[in-house]
Amino acid sequence: MEREIIFTGIGGQGIQLIAKILAEAAVEEGQHAMLFAVYGGMMRGGPSESTVVLGEAPIEAPPIIPHCWAILAMHPQGLDEMARKLRPGGLLFANQTLVKEAPRHDVRAIGLPATRIAEQAGNIAGASMVALGAFAASTGIVPFERVVEVMRASLPAHRRQRADENARFLEMGAAHMRPHGAVALMPASAAG
Amino acid sequence: MEREIIFTGIGGQGIQLIAKILAEAAVEEGQHAMLFAVYGGMMRGGPSESTVVLGEAPIEAPPIIPHCWAILAMHPQGLDEMARKLRPGGLLFANQTLVKEAPRHDVRAIGLPATRIAEQAGNIAGASMVALGAFAASTGIVPFERVVEVMRASLPAHRRQRADENARFLEMGAAHMRPHGAVALMPASAAG
Amino acid sequence: MRATVTIDIETCKGCALCVPVCPPAVLSMSEAVNGKGYRYPELVEGCTGCELCAKVCPDYCFEVYREPAGRREARP
Amino acid sequence: MRATVTIDIETCKGCALCVPVCPPAVLSMSEAVNGKGYRYPELVEGCTGCELCAKVCPDYCFEVYREPAGRREARP
Amino acid sequence: MSRRVLMEGSCAMAEGAIQAGCRFYAGYPITPSTEILEYMSARLPQVGGVCMNAESEIEAIGMVWGAAGCGVRSMIASTGQGISLMQESFAELANAQIPIVAVNMGRGQGDYFQSTRGGGHGDYRFIVLAPSTAQEAVSLVQDAFHLADKWRNPVMLMGDFLLAHTSELVEIGTPSEAPLPAKDWATTGAKGRRGLTLSPLGPSEKLSTDIASALAQATDKVAKMRAAEQRVETGYLDDAALVVVAFGFPGRFVKYAVKLARAEGLRVGFVRPISLWPFPAQAVAEAAAKAESIAVFELNGGQMIEDVQLAVLGRVPVQFIGGISHDHSGFGVGPALRVEHILARIKDVYPRAAA
């Protein structure tokens, strides 16, 4: 069975990086993976999107998918349209600091204030790592430690400091989920 | 009836110019004319050739002709091959200073030392004009005066001096032919 | 209040270029973030209307307002 | 004769660049023309083997010959 | 200047362009298109136009882009290598819908694919016209400017070494044109209106972000042009057993050879595509419907023959009697382009049945 996860946000949020980390972590776990990155060519700060497909067997479906198992949304831009791809009961995982409400009612909407958390930790840019940590921890789609490993491996030696910071952000995200587990449902209406 | 004249020589001898003058003179006389110039693109000092076709009616034949009525040869280079196009009894008009012998016996071969004449008159470059003057005078294909007119018209006002010089060269050629008329046959063998 | 600026905080991308150039240092970055997820400058009392923030802002967020010279002189 | 040059007159294109550079002025253009229809330089007595004609010739027509220095000194 | 004068094909084409209102030319010398540059640099200033001896073909086409973008009828000419260097600009001029006239004075006819399929990236097309005489060069270059403005699309003229260097009697007048829409897309300074953008990358309306449909405009008209602009000359088709297809100056050789063949009693006809794109598929299909066999003569490895086959779709055999042929200098005229040679090839492929 193939599980498709769509990562969405705007340029500069680090969407592509966290998608890549998740896919590689899955590969390290022996899964098959396909990763498709969409970022406009002559477009700065435009929408950024990435699709990850994971499965036990080689991935047959082409990377542009009609339906998905989960969405990790760092920003509301274009989310409504994207959300239509979620299978009923699918998972909408949102950065609540910017995504104030869930576009659909028939899906499991989980939110955490990733940007707020990162910002309080001193670097807004860490938001995507916070979200990835939370996503991994709450879905268990790949072991949390793998995610950290792969993130570290993805950075050159001299970026050690950055790696440590990222690790902290991932951990914050994971930590944030632990208490409320998968129950941190977000309002499907009225900004919260 | 169409009359084809092939002018041949090497780059720098002024082949293209005299061919053009003859063709335009014919046009001034109310004839139809076609003129095709061949000079290699990336070739300096290479062979230079020009085909003139004259007729009473619009010229139908394409400019690359299988047979010709006359050849005006300023230089022996490639002449043997060219001469094959002459119809039996056709006219081979040669710059005898360089073309020492006629490549065919079944044609009327007329020669004059054009280069020598021009050289003695102080400018080797005038050889082609000498030849043209002689050719026009002896064949009468166009009135000599027309040739001079057209030559003058072809030069910008400020090149008046050059025009006068050319006129002299044309005249020398014509003058040279008058005595022996069309009888100045050249040897078809053994350099003379 | 002699002068002030309006700040289009939703257009702001949080680069903070405006903060250090402000002579009276009346600009500082917010705690909160805007719809794009960026912090934005907040103004406190004391703007002189020098326009520097507006001139360095890559996102054209500022408009600067001043009391007309005349009226200023009019005051004691 | 201390020195001389050979001139490849059939290769010559008659530019006459060699004539003015010859210090003893022993080169002059011919009356006759070669197979290409060009005049060519002709040598008269007095070449010093200075090589200048050869160096300026665009068509590489010259070769220059000289008596070996040794044999010259040997003479009275 | 409307009297008959003896003119080289290239100069006739240049003068024809000027009479059609061409007021800007940029070019870079290359045989055999150089004469057009020489002629333009002497003539254009006399009529208040501008001729630029650009430092390269890419700069030349850029200059033409700028002049044409301001609404001035502009032309460029080159050959082989030079035309290839312009392919990026050609593709994007079509996308920007800027009307220009480009002349390719080819060496052989090897650039047929490049011209008709578009040597640049993407789905654009140039209208491509191939004159066979100096006089036709005049009328087609004048049509070219009209078509370019009519469709807001570049138009190419395909000439060759022979057309460029053959002088013939021509008559050159100022054409009378059907009315054309105003060039409201041209950059003229935004006096009295909102500014506009003239771009190959997107819409001309400011703030519009609908790039896709802007690009579509340029490609959507391809089908319309294909339907509207096919041109062809045909001869002796009624009873022809063999039909020879050839274009450009060589088409004139073929026409003459066909005439000689007829004189010898062979039932041969010819089709001379004048518009290479759109290819006159209709005319070729009709000829094929009546004939027993089709022959294609072109001075290249076999390019137009694909368009002929696409038109004939197997109904009768299509045979290639052309070939690559240059003189030893590499860009003069080769042995294949001789009437007697063509006549011989025609006899080779002439259907036995008909003989």
Add this chain to the structure above:
Amino acid sequence: MSRRVLMEGSCAMAEGAIQAGCRFYAGYPITPSTEILEYMSARLPQVGGVCMNAESEIEAIGMVWGAAGCGVRSMIASTGQGISLMQESFAELANAQIPIVAVNMGRGQGDYFQSTRGGGHGDYRFIVLAPSTAQEAVSLVQDAFHLADKWRNPVMLMGDFLLAHTSELVEIGTPSEAPLPAKDWATTGAKGRRGLTLSPLGPSEKLSTDIASALAQATDKVAKMRAAEQRVETGYLDDAALVVVAFGFPGRFVKYAVKLARAEGLRVGFVRPISLWPFPAQAVAEAAAKAESIAVFELNGGQMIEDVQLAVLGRVPVQFIGGISHDHSGFGVGPALRVEHILARIKDVYPRAAA
């Protein structure tokens, strides 16, 4: 590095090239080919190779010309505009018979004509290979270097936005190649021999003036390459009523859609040309012989369809189910490239009789 790794198509292609002995790369950034440049600039120095971030595409292809002319396996990549700028060099590299590998990471598939007909001047041809997966990109780029040396002819790989930016598990090893002739044509300094000339304009032997036959060498092999190098993947043809032809990454979408159609009981098959030039006309003709109808899916205005028609020559109807389609940015993937869309189009053209 022969373990399975998750890699973007562009990087996989680059690593594959290096494993095949590519030691020189020059490029100029342009989406979506930029990743190859980035990868090469990091990797080539590690294996003693050279990567140049050239100042323009024309300079890049010039550098590749120089390196390949010295006998070193060399590669270049670009997209759309950049590839168009290289057309003069491409045509002349073929004339000079210098083997290079060029990658066109196209945006849509609008460059089919340019690649297969040659966007440059003259009669040259590139062998053009179109991978549909990252793994196939690896094996085809490795074949490309072999074919280029084997034929002394440039080889092009046609990729696209999706191939470039899709990461998949790939295995990259060093290919074992059939023996190749020594590169005695390369300029290496004339140690122990007479000097040679490596030129697109004429013969390599000094003093030889036979330009025509030198140029002929380059074009004469076109027929041989056409016969020898056709490659294709086919599926479900035996009982197929409708055969869909598609190439490259979109060919993979079609393959998947065909599988879904089969699941719904439709007798649909597919042909995926792997070599775009030479086009696998044979395979298409055979498929057409059995099927009732052919459909062509390509992301352009209709280009490969001409090769399909030339192969089918009217025996069965050939229908176009592709089209130009980009996202609004102008070079992302457009709506037409969705499996469900393709499936729908297949049903549209599915022969009633067969249904």
Add this chain to the structure above:
Amino acid sequence: MNQPLAPTPSMQKVFDKPALLLSTEHSLCPGCGEPVAVRLMLELIAELGVRDRTICVAGIGCYTCFPMLMDIDVMQALHGRAPSVATGAKRVRPDAFIFTLQGDGDMASEGLQEVIHAAARGERFTAIMLNNGVFGETGGHATATTVLGQHTKTTMGGRKAEQHGHPIRMAELLAQMDGAAYVARGAVHTPAAIKTTRQYLHDAFQSQLDDKGFSFVEILTMCPTDWFVPPDKGPGWLEETFKKTFPLGVVKS
């Protein structure tokens, strides 16, 4: 908008959004220097009263998002080609006010000879180069103006002279052309630099209006994204590192 310190009714607006921008929403990165330079050009066009006869010829780079925002006629040129396009335009419309907007990648790399030839010919338009030492739009690759030691995606360990060669100083190079009438280099990393740069642009524009010949202004702009520094560190990096290779000032007038 923050209510507390809102302008009082008696106040006058002394600094407004840029003239001639139909929208101020653009897609460039936080802390990018290009929009600051663009504002200066548009202000001057309004100020000089030439808007109605202005044609901007735009190159291709991040700044290419501006043509659709500017309320003036714009011809979008291909990458590197703006100077030739501007030449053609100016030659057929001598009365138009024409300026090119290019980046260092567009002008100094892809199309270097176009601007040099235009300068030599003394074409009467104003060429403007936004110099940030990188191909910003493609994600940060080395250009002909990348300074020694600078990290880019194609000079990972920093630009090395032996391997990658030296940067080109465009202002000094173009000043050498006899057809160039005015040449200067400014920057937008400080209010003071912005002020002088505005003057340079003004003088360049004026020299075009006075038909003096070719005019050129190079403007150093921050590209924090591809300099790999936080947005607020852009001006410092420009001052400390980038500017060292590119001295500011009028080079020719």
Add this chain to the structure above:
Amino acid sequence: MNQPLAPTPSMQKVFDKPALLLSTEHSLCPGCGEPVAVRLMLELIAELGVRDRTICVAGIGCYTCFPMLMDIDVMQALHGRAPSVATGAKRVRPDAFIFTLQGDGDMASEGLQEVIHAAARGERFTAIMLNNGVFGETGGHATATTVLGQHTKTTMGGRKAEQHGHPIRMAELLAQMDGAAYVARGAVHTPAAIKTTRQYLHDAFQSQLDDKGFSFVEILTMCPTDWFVPPDKGPGWLEETFKKTFPLGVVKS
């Protein structure tokens, strides 16, 4: 050969036909300066003993007739592209001795940016430009080095600054590039000029052999045909007119 003054058996040949030419029959015009310059290069290659590792990258112009006559490896580049081709060759064969042979049309017009970028990168080959101020091969059209007042087929009344712009001085321009190690300008119109030019070429070649960086020699050559003067007036025209714009000497070393 003229018998009377034939060399005596005892004489030694002190000046021979050019080294490394397989034939001295070439197609260039009477009084052309290019063959004179070519002879100097070939002599030096023999003299420096680098023939076996030499690769000449030739541009396209009248001089293009020489590749088929020279007994060294030659890569024929496309018009204007020689510097990039030489770059690729030198980068993969650092031990090769590489020089380009271009004309002013090839280098300063069609391919100007190629050589500038190569110089800036400090590519370790020697670039040679034969400057006659015209496209000779196409029949005499203006190039980027045509001097003011010069008559060509595209500057009929003489080159005018306002209309056709100014000539570019390549030596001075390239000397500005930080990657350029040696730059000089010579001529071949007099024996003295030929002697110094030979020295410039020697020093340029030597700097390549010493791996100093990019080296460049510009050589003014006569083109009587397209200067519209008789062959024997070429040197005078070069001295009186052409040279005025292009001062001879070492510009950088």
